[in-house]
Amino acid sequence: AQTVTQSQPEMSVQEAETVTLSCTYDTSESDYYLFWYKQPPSRQMILVIRQEAYKQQNATENRFSVNFQKAAKSFSLKISDSQLGDAAMYFCAYRRPDWGGSEKLVFGKGTKLTVNP
Amino acid sequence: EPEVTQTPSHQVTQMGQEVILRCVPISNHLYFYWYRQILGQKVEFLVSFYNNEISEKSEIFDDQFSVERPDGSNFTLKIRSTKLEDSAMYFCASRHELAGASYEQYFGPGTRLTVT
Numbered sequence: 294a295q296t297v298t299q300s301q302p303e304m305s306v307q308e309a310e311t312v313t314l315s316c317t318y319d320t321s322e323s324d325y326y327l328f329w330y331k332q333p334p335s336r337q338m339i340l341v342i343r344q345e346a347y348k349q350q351n352a353t354e355n356r357f358s359v360n361f362q363k364a365a366k367s368f369s370l371k372i373s374d375s376q377l378g379d380a381a382m383y384f385c386a387y388r389r390p391d392w393g394g395s396e397k398l399v400f401g402k403g404t405k406l407t408v409n410p
Numbered sequence: 411e412p413e414v415t416q417t418p419s420h421q422v423t424q425m426g427q428e429v430i431l432r433c434v435p436i437s438n439h440l441y442f443y444w445y446r447q448i449l450g451q452k453v454e455f456l457v458s459f460y461n462n463e464i465s466e467k468s469e470i471f472d473d474q475f476s477v478e479r480p481d482g483s484n485f486t487l488k489i490r491s492t493k494l495e496d497s498a499m500y501f502c503a504s505r506h507e508l509a510g511a512s513y514e515q516y517f518g519p520g521t522r523l524t525v526t
Binding site for chain 2: 339396398403
């Protein structure tokens with residue numbers, strides 16, 4: 294079974310600084326998707342960024358980027374120029390491809406990010 | 411922008427009672443999901459639903475749980491006889507059908523279920 298591990302229960306960063314959240318996963322599949330979701334205090338989960346395993350290029354979305362190391366099964370999220378609104382729980386998630394028969398997202402335990410003014 | 415909605419936002423019920431949690435997925439989505447998050451723990455998959463039937467369910471989704479799409483817009487999760495350990499935040503999610511289209515699961519704001 295696939296597992297997702299986030300080893301940092303909590304992280305903090307100064308406003309305007311850069312922070313990296315770690316995620317590792319375990320799978321025997323060669324093709325899959327990886328996601329970072331943000332869950333602010335309002336509780337609604339919002340997709341931050343996604344990465345297809347077959348793509349070597351790391352995904353970027355504005356201030357958010359990932360460092361995807363397929364061989365190491367590592368998928369870290371870098372937040373640049375941190376803003377107060379970035380404060381939230383961040384969940385790393387894994388999903389098999391559509392033809393895998395399983396569409397479920399497998400989540401890590403999350404990292405609580407605090408942004409200090 | 412279209413969004414997934416859930417009602418109620420908070421439900422308090424007594425142990426042994428039946429509860430129905432309601433979700434309205436995004437209108438052109440055809441894959442639907444329920445997840446739950448016990449306070450302080452990770453989000454866990456419960457069930458996925460497509461073409462009016464369950465496509466996958468987890469070990470958590472036992473005979474006490476059922477899902478239904480009673481009409482063209484609602485997607486419900488029923489817990490027949492609630493237990494204290496069912497207290498959690500329940501999230502509904504939906505996804506567009508087309509392979510190659512956005513495979514993002516869009517989440518609702520959640521229903522907090524408290525069983526006393």
